[in-house]
Amino acid sequence: MRFEVWAPEAGLVEVETGGRRHAMARAGRPGWWAAEVPEAGHGDDYAFRLDGGDPLPDPRSRRQPYGVHGVSRVYEHGRFAWTDGGWRGRALPGAVIYELHIGTFTAEGTFDSAAARLPHLVDLGVDLVEILPVAPTPGHHNWGYDGVDLYAVHEPYGGPDGLKRFVDACHRAGLGVLLDVVYNHLGPSGNFLAPFGPYFNPAAASFWGQAVNLDGPGSDEVRRYFVENALSWLRDYHLDGLRLDAVHALVDSRAVHLLEELAVEVDALSAHLGRPLTLIAESDLNDPRLITPREAGGYGLAAQWDDDVHHAIHAAVTGERHGYYVDFGPMSVLAKALTSAFVHDGGYSTFRRRGHGRPVDRAGTPGHRFVCCVQNHDQIGNRATGDRLAVLTTPDRLKVAAGLLLASPYTPMLFMGEEWGARTPWLFFTDHVEPELREGEGERRRREFEGFGYDDWAEKAPDPGDELTFVRSKLDWSEPERPGHRDVLEWYRALIALRRARPELTDARLDRVHAEYDEDARWIVLRRGNLRVAANLGADPVRLDAGAGEVLLASAEGVRAAGGVLSMPPSSLAILSA
Structure with missing residues (x-):
């Protein structure tokens, strides 16, 4: 077994396994250390010690069996017996995406229990399953955006083998799998990257934490850390694409942005594997440069999330105008959203109190490059009580919202349970082990939403650290069989079936809408x-x-x-x- 680690500022690096410490020697690349330990192998626990300090998990740990504060375990990807050799992937054009959170999709909250529900998704007619982040997080339950140990998989879900079984089952069912990954920050608990090297930018931060070092000294290896992480998910876990969280929070002043570098590497891997691999960016910038081909000076990503379409439909069917809905609601705005992708395309944004966005070339940019929704984890979970559209409006208007989305020229995405008008909330929940993080999470969320128009957020929102908040967010799988819910489900199935039957509904040419x-x-x-x-x-x-x-x-x-x-x-x- 060969152990390797990047620790450019350390004077002594040791790997500890089997109760023994082994000194590591400087490897060929600057800052890298390596050691051969013949007696170590798959299933053995190990940790690194820097300059005689406490044991630390491997920054590229493939398995964290004891959680984010424990040691790492050797895991060999080649041992898993895949059965998807005939899978040739699923391209984004014409597809319908289904977003789900493993921990709350089923009562058990595991990959295996989620795989047991795949027949429901096949009957619904979706093409791609997008799962929220699965990197290890503190405690048992979390949305996933507090992840650390980015090469590993959350153990309560089923660990690395569990994720592979889920992807394998999806491919057997004809479903592609996308994974939400977070590269703009790491979680506040169990984040041990800093002792190893300059992984973080000391002068930049987002609301969620310190920004990663993408353009400062030592950033070459930091960028490789994230690029190789993306490639590992796609190659070693057979995933069909990645959703890149909040790319507007990436601080990168280099001539070649990390997003472009990622796109180039992923395209190369796609050519090698012989199947399409999709990169989708979540961005608050309304900037089509993300999805503009590299030959035309863009980053060359496959698609980006488009919140303006959500806001336009949501405001039209609910009548809400608070916070970022202030510029939405008129039919003229809805019409623009459904024909031009962005509502804010350079004009004034009342919510931001400035100009925002850039126009989309309707003749040259296909609509499938915009992933749109009427509900998703953010738009529901960022409400104080996690209330879904089925709670905010009538079943008739819920159907109208679904029809506008699924008959639009964009790539539609559904959020788990939306298809039957689920009334279970989707709340913000965490399971921090440190008392200061557990007690301060509610206040942090309150500050985050001060400017969103939710003045009563603190009074209404349940404690994120209360286990009941997590339990209440689980889907109720008895709902689809009940009157009312069954009717909504049949409507969604009919819409998706018509979308498949009529080429006009998958025609992504915006200048024809x-x-x-x-x-x-x-x-x-x-x-x-x-x-x-x-x-x-x-x-x-x-x-x-x-x-x-x-x-x-x-x-x-x-x-x-x-x-x-x-x-x-x-x-x-x-x-x-x-």
């Missing part, structure tokens, strides 16, 4: 080739020109097309042929 609307009556009609998507969000019935169109799908029984007129009751949506 046109919208008409009435601000006072609050109706909107999207023209998608030979189809029209009509929604009535007003309080009164409306009569619209139907031509010779036939209703292919309607959210309410009162929708009728006869004599060239489309009659729509309030809070309804219809998809018609031309």
Whole structure:
């Protein structure tokens, strides 16, 4: 067994395994140390000691069986028996993504129990499963964004073999798997990277913690740490893509940004593996440069999250206008979101009190490069009581929101349970072991939301460290069989089936999407080739020109097309042929 570690500032590095310390020698690359320990192998625990200090886990630990404060364990990827040799991947264009959190997707909260629910996702018709971060976090339960030991997998979920079994099962079921990864910061507990080298930028930080060192002295190896981590997930765990968390918080002044470097490396791995690999960025910048091809001066990522579409649909169906919803709600804004991707594309943002964003080239940028939703972990979990759309509005309006999303030219993403109108909350929860972190988490969240328009957040939000907060966030799998919920589920299935059946709905050419609307009556009609998507969000019935169109799908029984007129009751949506 060969142990290696980067520790450029240490004078003595030892690896401790089997109760013995072994001195490490400087390796070929600057700052690297290595030691051969023939008696060590798969399943053995080990740790590093720097200059005679306390034992520390390996920065590239593949397994942390005792949690983030314990030692590492040798884990050999080649021992797992994969059965997905025939899997050729799933490309993003035309796909529907399903976002889930392993710990709350099922009562058991494991990879294996999640795999047992895959038939539900197959019947629903989704193509890609996106799981929230699975790197080890403090305690038992966490959203995943406090992760450390980024090469390992959270043990309570099932560890590295559990993740591989889940991916293998998804591929057998015809589902691709995306993983949410966090490269802009590490969690506050169990983060032992700093003693090894200059992993962090002393002059930059985000709200969530100290920024990583991407452009300062020693940053070459720091960048490789994150690039090789991404490649490991895709290669060693057979994942089909990564969602990169909050890339606007990456501090990188180099000529070649980390995102571009990642995209180049991932494209090379994709060519080698012979299957598509997808990088999706979460960004608050509204900057299409992220998804612009490198040949045209962009970073070349496959897609980016687009919150403006969420905000526009959410505000239209709920009537909320607080915080960042202040500029959303009018039908004109909804029309712009559904045809131009960004609402804030260089104009003034009231919430930010400045200009924001850059226009999207509708003729040159395909809509599938924008991942859009009406619910996700952030938009629900960042509410004080974690209330879902099914709680905030009526079932009729929930159906309208789903129809607008799934008939849009973008890549739609659903959040677990959304498809049946789940009413279980999705709350913010942690399980910090240090008293100061456990007691201060609620106050930290309160400060984070001071500017979001949630003035009563502190009074309403439950304690993130209370285990009940985590338990309440688990899905109730008895709901889909109940009246009302079953109806919503059938609506989602029908929408996804129609999306697969009609090429107009997967046509990503934004310059072929046109919208008409009435601000006072609050109706909107999207023209998608030979189809029209009509929604009535007003309080009164409306009569619209139907031509010779036939209703292919309607959210309410009162929708009728006869004599060239489309009659729509309030809070309804219809998809018609031309």
